[in-house]
Amino acid sequence: MDTMKAVVVYESLWGNTAAIARAIAESIGPEVRALSTAEATGTAIADADLIVAGAPVLGFSLPSEKMRENIRTNPGKAPAPPNLSHPSMRSWLDALPTGHGRSAAFETRIWWSPGGATSAIVRGLERAGYRTVAKRQRFIVTGAYGPLRDGELERARLWGAELAKAME
Numbered sequence: 001m002d003t004m005k006a007v008v009v010y011e012s013l014w015g016n017t018a019a020i021a022r023a024i025a026e027s028i029g030p031e032v033r034a035l036s037t038a039e040a041t042g043t044a045i046a047d048a049d050l051i052v053a054g055a056p057v058l059g060f061s062l063p064s065e066k067m068r069e070n071i072r073t074n075p076g077k078a079p080a081p082p083n084l085s086h087p088s089m090r091s092w093l094d095a096l097p098t099g100h101g102r103s104a105a106f107e108t109r110i111w112w113s114p115g116g117a118t119s120a121i122v123r124g125l126e127r128a129g130y131r132t133v134a135k136r137q138r139f140i141v142t143g144a145y146g147p148l149r150d151g152e153l154e155r156a157r158l159w160g161a162e163l164a165k166a167m168e
């Protein structure tokens with residue numbers, strides 16, 4: 001564990017995925033950081049032994065550029081402005097340099113929705129050479145913009161600990 005480099009990377013417009021990412025990171029280990037797709041570049045991810053990547057499900061899938069643009073121009077009933085300052089997980093995955101570490105994917109979503117984000121995340125991580133180390137995870141929000149369902153942060157912490165164990 002001492003020498004393992006793990007990074008948790010997220011796309012998050014309203015903060016739910018970022019909160020889950022932080023909970024996962026802190027339970028993998030004290031030096032592990034949760035980074036937005038803007039922060040997770042260059043040396044921050046170089047030679048990572050483990051990349052955990054997460055995003056919200058928007059429009060039944062990993063957010064597309066079109067969906068992000070629609071949200072930017074028409075924020076609807078959002079309780080807070082969307083954070084679109086960091087790139088989409090899609091574009092981050094497209095630019096991810098080849099690596100030799102392991103990976104895991106998660107999404108935040110409402111519980112009953114069809115579709116999901118993790119298949120596309122897993123595909124992108126594996127395309128770059130990061131082989132899956134654990135079953136993908138879903139974390140649930142109770143409304144379109146959140147908040148997270150009670151207990152989801154705790155579940156994220158448990159999953160982070162499981163990931164750390166799987167990497168031993």
Ligand SMILES: Cc1cc2nc3c(=O)[nH]c(=O)nc-3n(C[C@H](O)[C@H](O)[C@H](O)COP(=O)(O)O)c2cc1C
Nearest residue numbers: 012013014015016017056059060108109110113144
């Ligand atoms: C415009 C919009 C579309 C959404 N589409 C879906 C969807 O198709 N399936 C789903 O499960 N959740 C959907 N959600 C709920 C989000 O996935 C959920 O709020 C997520 O936690 C947001 O993550 P964030 O706070 O990190 O941006 C949608 C929310 C919004 C605002």
